[in-house]
Amino acid sequence: MHTLYQFHLSGNCYKVRLTARHASIPIALQDVDIIGGETRGHAFLKLNPNGRVPTLVLEDGRALPESNAIMWFLAEDTALLPADKWARAQILQWLFFEQYSHEPYIATRRYWVAFAPLEARKTKDHMLQPWLDGGYAALGVMEQHLAAQDWFAAGQFTIADIALYAYTHVAHEGGFDLKPYPAVLRWLDRVARQPGHMTIAARA
Numbered sequence: 001m002h003t004l005y006q007f008h009l010s011g012n013c014y015k016v017r018l019t020a021r022h023a024s025i026p027i028a029l030q031d032v033d034i035i036g037g038e039t040r041g042h043a044f045l046k047l048n049p050n051g052r053v054p055t056l057v058l059e060d061g062r063a064l065p066e067s068n069a070i071m072w073f074l075a076e077d078t079a080l081l082p083a084d085k086w087a088r089a090q091i092l093q094w095l096f097f098e099q100y101s102h103e104p105y106i107a108t109r110r111y112w113v114a115f116a117p118l119e120a121r122k123t124k125d126h127m128l129q130p131w132l133d134g135g136y137a138a139l140g141v142m143e144q145h146l147a148a149q150d151w152f153a154a155g156q157f158t159i160a161d162i163a164l165y166a167y168t169h170v171a172h173e174g175g176f177d178l179k180p181y182p183a184v185l186r187w188l189d190r191v192a193r194q195p196g197h198m199t200i201a202a203r204a
Ligand SMILES: N[C@@H](CCC(=O)N[C@@H](CS)C(=O)NCC(=O)O)C(=O)O
Pocket: 007, 010, 011, 012, 013, 034, 039, 040, 051, 052, 053, 054, 065, 066, 067, 068, 099
């Protein structure tokens, strides 16, 4: 069985658990104390020299970091990642969007507002507004897309939806108001109603 090195409340780690669930692939969970610095310790850096979770370790010892790469690996040969060339390119488009235009704002603000130790949090006060602006810009792009379509790519539920769901559905924890984004709210509900859905808090 694969082992997921993870921090449970991280959206990046949730992406992997949700993909594994929808792909019916059992994974073992190994919690890593990211706030205590375990990701930067010698043992963890041997798995991922970039010092971050999620990192998936296969039974043969090979280690794969980066949430979207792990999702891609787990979703191959399932409906979450269709074989069609155009569909796969569209999925990649939204995975890159998520990592460059969405996660750095929405996930980062959530971390510093909701999880970071208080003293450290104060050092990021000047970033709260830029993170808010960047996050709302990403939500605007998503709203525009979802006003005309139910899903992000391929006309069906894929890993592009899982990638964007992970931090959008907890964006309020970082101080984002989703009310001005009705199509995004309807899509969040659509994702949560997929058979087999599990919440970010669920462990299995
Ligand atoms: N691009 C990476 C980002 C991973 C990331 O930022 N992980 C955070 C938790 S969400 C982490 O491990 N932080 C601990 C650290 O930086 O030491 C991915 O998508 O997997």
